[in-house]
Amino acid sequence: MFQSFEATTRPQDGPPRLAALRERLLRAGVTGWLCPRADAHQGEYVAARDERLAWLTGFTGSAGFAIVLPDRAGLFVDGRYRVQARLQCAAEFTPVNWPETRPADWLRAALPNGGVIGFDPWLHTPQEIETLTRGLKNSAITLQPMTNQIDPLWADQPGPPAGPVFPHPTEFAGESLASKCTRLAQSLTEAGETAALLTLPDSIAWLLNIRGRDLPRLPVAQCFAILHAGGHVSLFLDDTRLQPGVITQFEGIVTLRPPEALEPALRTLDGPVRLDPATAPQRLADVLTQADIAISRAADPCILPKARKTEAEINGTRAAHLRDGAAMAEFLCWLDTRVKALCAAPDTNPLTEIDIVRALEACRVATNQLEDISFDTIAGSGLNGAIVHYRVTEASNRNLRPGDLMLVDSGGQYRDGTTDITRTIAIGPAGEDESRAFTRVLQGMIAMSRARFPRGVAGSHLDALARFPLWLAGQDYDHGTGHGVGSFLSVHEGPQRLSRAGTTKLEPGMILSNEPGYYREGAFGIRIENLVLVQPAPALDGADDRDMLAFETLTLAPIDRRLIRADMLTTDERAWLNGYHTRVRNALTPLATSATANWLQQATAPL
Template identity: 40%
Template sequence: MFQTFEPVSDRSFAGKHLPLLRAEMKKQNLDGFIIPHDDEYQNEYIPEYAERLMWATGFSGSAGAAIIMSERAVMLTDGRYTLQVRQQADADYFDYVDISETSPDAWLSENAPKGARIGYDPMLHTMTSVKRLKAAAEKTGFHLVAVSGNPVDAAWKDQPAAPLTPVQPHDRAYAGKSSDDKRKEIAKAIADAGADTALITAPPSLAWLFNIRGQDVSRSPLPLGRALIGKDGAATLFLAPEKTGNELPGHLGDQVDLRAESDVESALEKLGRTGARVAVDPALAPSKYVDDLKEAGAEIIELTDPCALPRATKNDTEIEGARTAHIRDGGQYPDGTTDITRTVPIGQASDEMRDRFTRVLKGHIALATMKFPAGTTGHQLDAMARKPLWDAGLDYDHGTGHGVGSFLGVHEGPQRIAKAPNDQALKPGMILSNEPGFYKAGEFGIRIENLIVVTEPKPVPGGEREMMEFETITLAPINLDLVQADLLTEQERQWLNEYHARVRETLTSQIPDDLKDWFETATRAI
């Protein structure tokens, strides 16, 4: 199955749907309503039923939000969607705001009338985001209202049903570690945090912890569900019964109780009645679940998802699987996830295009060849990839690198390489992207993306500290017709030639005979 880029919405959505939404808002006595691009699981890519932002506005990007007031509305998106949002969300209905500069709570602080009733769906907002909204409400004097029924869902008469695809075991031959061993590791983290149990709400963590995969989410092999795991390692996995087959209980083992996802709220209430100390990730858990636990009597312990860092730090089996997957293709495979971008010229490239491409390549090589000590964050490395562009007064408005899962989400935290501060140190086994770029609006765009693995620290001859490096695992030619060779240093030229030699040596046997001449040329030394 290939990703498509056909438009799934059009500019007419706002004109058709906003009146329906505002009618439902009026029924609930709301003066405004916040629509994030989030589902109940905080997925990046969301199922069709959860495309509430697109239904209301026409905007089909993967990040953003809208605030619909009785007489006006605003779209909040980041720099990736500056052009797209204006094409899809009709300017007759929306103002446009850069969400990296003005968050929804900040916009409400400046624009919500005193006394206005601003609604939000507590299943779509996390504990952290609601805290910010409440602070804005207190500052400005509007009333923040947690709705019991989402007005978008009420207005969206042909809303698709939630997905019910089968949940499948993920073999240890690919995972490299049993679910039982993973649960023991997570149980220790829960106990160390002083909690009795942890609520796991993120599908990637669910999939990783129980060695399961699903097909509920576009572009990611994720099952939708929830879990509770105790400090003793015993767990309850909540999945829709329609998703579970005969082999799943045996795969999960005796320490995992399999229950319907509809039982989550009653299970949380029961925990609360016992006064349990429940760990929740404030940036991931739906605020409704946190409120339910508190009201029932639970003690909330804020804890970053204990699965996130172990999930991001790949074991030897997962790393080898990623290498193997990259020999075969760019996509989702049981042994690994690939994420590759190449820019090719259509027609004759201008001198400007070649200059910009070469500067992006220089930044890519700078990051690929970095040595760095333990404790270094991606934030500290980000400028290295931007310097060749900065030297020419240029830049790009996205991060340089994101974490990548193992047959999981193609975008994975907690590690990243970006301008924005991030205190997660890079650790051996983490897989990230290396993808500097350049974009000239209305003319051309450039990105060169490989995946890289953080290596174990090793001594540097004559040095005093061991250093980690990046192993590049992507194998695809970089377009040489766009390279302005005189801009490259000898060391950069050597890296490019050695990279292409490795690509040629590894992939030649897989190239069809009628493409071998092209492949030899594409991977030639310069």
């Protein structure tokens, strides 16, 4: 955990690497370079070899990009990462608030006399390049595809991942790969398409009922595939990586071809070929265009079906959350004991953020069913909690102190489901500001949990429910309220989300996080997160005959009662919390050790 890529991305390394890149760009005859945090598959998680943005700048967040020019280097990050970017990067890299500042506008201001900006077409989507090109229209700035300019400078760049690929049983998936391929191929035929180019590893993993170990935290194999309208799939993957059982389930449906055969195979297709302009690399769009093959621009055909979980996936996710909740209860009981000792004698009973990460991960390992954690555990105490996606390192590790808030965001990957939970814990008596902010965040989380809404509603319609209590106090948070979650796949899964940008209609079977927060830079951070499942809403007596949906809360873990201002809660809010805690207690007590069972009685007592 702590020997991470961050160990090679010290802030002082940035300036000489930046200078070397500028010298190379000068020799190549270009003015600047686009450096995204991306790989050829455009996923959130990238292999160590693709961490070019971190290598160059020191910034290790999961989203962002840099634009390097001769006299400046802008690091574009959203609200989740602005504090982190300032802490991790040398002064030569200027954080830019994105998406508030568009890269085209920044370039126009920086290059009033024009210039040539190079980019690697494997690392950008057609949508990205077209948006930037439109933004630069009528300027003297042009874009130029090139081979990657950072790789030759990165002397110890890791090799490409080549982990094992193994079957994902139908008992967990709920549908065979033959059924999925037939169903999706029919949608291509109905759209008049001959094939679909699949570039997202989690889409391919879902479609073919496989999983892999190419990336940390995300159980996929990095590969490409072509789904043909007849239901056959061409998979571009080294067959030596396949574990027993994969070839058998592929028989008659999937043809294996080496990765280097992808571009030649694309050139032989008859169009139109579906290509998702938001997720495919520009390079593959160029290959089809240069071969004069018609492109049908449409969403990856796997994305929406993958989001609608089968009954098997739903039941597996419930089982995973019960197991994970028991592990969380053991951890929270352990933490409570350690906090009491810390507050009694801070100097003789120290407790660090790394101690917390290791203890929590050990509790999940003790289930004997953990495949991996679902993302690097976030354990931010005090001012570190205000860094939304903080990752503790040996350098940043902080001793907890009485009066701190401790924000712990974590999750597990199990064969039957993926979990993601955040709890904020009081380290001794909490201040008035902290308790009031915590209660407002809780009120927002409860409001979303209780929501009933008609079919056709999207996340953008619901996002304000979680923010309203904070807005009344002039407060807010700079991230979405919730993201989609996969089934033994990505902990951040689209297209569904609870945010102002969430336009996908919510449907039964979709799983999302519900995680409002509040962050005061230099002081503390608060977030409370449960996962929820979209379900048909229970009927109400006397209600209109309208088809309504609601959320089922999947996460099972106590919420710290010591931080709640009960006088701020309404009767309905108090009833929801007490009902939730009763459910948590009844579900987890039979799985808990005797010490944790006793602790659960206190932690879930009615307000």
